[in-house]
Amino acid sequence: MSFLGKKIRLKRIMRRRFGRFLGIAIDHGIARGILPGLEQIGKKLGQIAEGKPDAITMHKGIAKRFFEDYAGETALILKCTSFSPYHPTYDTWVTQVEEALRLGADAISMGVIVGGDEQPEMLRNLGMLTKEADSAGLPVIAHIYPGGNKISDEDRYSTSNVAYAARVGAELGVDIVKTWYTGSVETFCQVVESCPTRVVVAGGPKLESIEELLKMTKDSLSAGAVGVTYGRNIWQHKDPPRLIRVLSMIIHDDSSVQEALEVLRTDI
Numbered sequence: 001m002s003f004l005g006k007k008i009r010l011k012r013i014m015r016r017r018f019g020r021f022l023g024i025a026i027d028h029g030i031a032r033g034i035l036p037g038l039e040q041i042g043k044k045l046g047q048i049a050e051g052k053p054d055a056i057t058m059h060k061g062i063a064k065r066f067f068e069d070y071a072g073e074t075a076l077i078l079k080c081t082s083f084s085p086y087h088p089t090y091d092t093w094v095t096q097v098e099e100a101l102r103l104g105a106d107a108i109s110m111g112v113i114v115g116g117d118e119q120p121e122m123l124r125n126l127g128m129l130t131k132e133a134d135s136a137g138l139p140v141i142a143h144i145y146p147g148g149n150k151i152s153d154e155d156r157y158s159t160s161n162v163a164y165a166a167r168v169g170a171e172l173g174v175d176i177v178k179t180w181y182t183g184s185v186e187t188f189c190q191v192v193e194s195c196p197t198r199v200v201v202a203g204g205p206k207l208e209s210i211e212e213l214l215k216m217t218k219d220s221l222s223a224g225a226v227g228v229t230y231g232r233n234i235w236q237h238k239d240p241p242r243l244i245r246v247l248s249m250i251i252h253d254d255s256s257v258q259e260a261l262e263v264l265r266t267d268i
Contacts, residue, residue: 005137009106010175013055013075013139014226016252021176021200021227023077024048024234024244025057030082030094031111037236042066044235049074051244055106057141057229060095063103075106077141080129083111089148090118093125097132107175108133109141114165116148123172130173141176142169143202156180159187166195178202178229181216185223192224203230210243210264214257217250227251 014021026045028035038044045066048056055075058067059082067076078100081091091111100108110129112122126142133140146161155161159182169177176198182188192199201220207213213233220228228251237243246264249255 003137006134006139006175009075009137010139012106013077015054018252018254019226020221020251021055021198021229022053022244022248022251023055023057023200023227023229024051024053025079025203025229025231026062026235027057027059027079027082028231029062030059030084033085035232035236037232044240045070047240048235048244051241052248053244054227057109060099060103063105071104076104077107077109078103078105079109079111081111081125083113089113089116091122091125097129097136097138100138101136105138107139107141109143109178112142112144112165112168113147114144114168115146115151115161117150119148123168126169126172126174134173139175140173141178142172142174143178144169145180145202157182159190163191163194166191166199170195170197176200176226180204181220185219188220188223188225198226199224200227200229201225203228203233206232206236210237211257211261214246214250214260217247218257221251 041062049070053074055077057077057079059079080095081093083091110126112126130140144165146156146165157180162180162182166177166179177195178200181201217228234240234243246260249260
């Protein structure tokens with residue numbers, strides 16, 4: 001029965017034409033502080049939900065306080081760990097599977113940072129999570145990045161390091177790996193090919209232009225990713241619902257970057 005439960009929940013977050021995924025993350029408050037755009041988190045959640053992404057990732061307190069009005073319109077992914085400005089390379093456990101089920105979550109997500117002193121404990125945590133979530137029929141998403149203190153800043157987006165991070169997630173049984181884009185279709189193909197589970201691309205730092213964001217989205221799909229999960233590049237935009245809708249055109253309707261830009265620049 002739990003196997004069927006996982007299949008049902010995955011279809012709730014990857015339910016459209018090509019079985020792809022458009023997620024928005026608003027789990028930044030603990031990890032990065034109160035970034036511009038997230039000061040009024042309830043209002044921002046409403047703007048994001050208006051764009052109808054497939055799922056929104058958040059922590060339990062925000063879900064309890066604000067998500068009820070959007071249940072059934074978009075899926076809930078509950079974040080169960082977080083790093084912080086005070087321990088930037090360690091994701092500590094803050095929520096359990098049982099609580100995610102009680103809140104009606106469609107998936108649970110865990111942050112893992114590889115390449116550092118804390119990697120062994122975080123891998124142990126991810127292994128424990130996948131075991132418990134499998135028993136409950138709850139999909140697991142790993143936000144997994146090569147950001148540990150043993151990796152230099154210039155090597156963090158290298159193909160080999162990102163591929164290793166993604167493969168770690170697959171080896172430990174996650175259903176979706178979220179990781180950094182490596183900069184080109186060719187290099188990210190290598191990441192996807194070495195990861196025998198679904199891969200989605202993280203937004204990372206704020207990009208210089210919307211066209212750059214749309215191109216990264218399209219190129220990620222061309223490389224074999226099943227979708228994206230973006231944060232500040234969405235909710236710091238002047239019109240989040242519109243931007244989510246044009247991203248959905250690319251991800252779910254296979255529209256081109258130019259088609260999406262034309263819609264973004266006109267009234268919808």
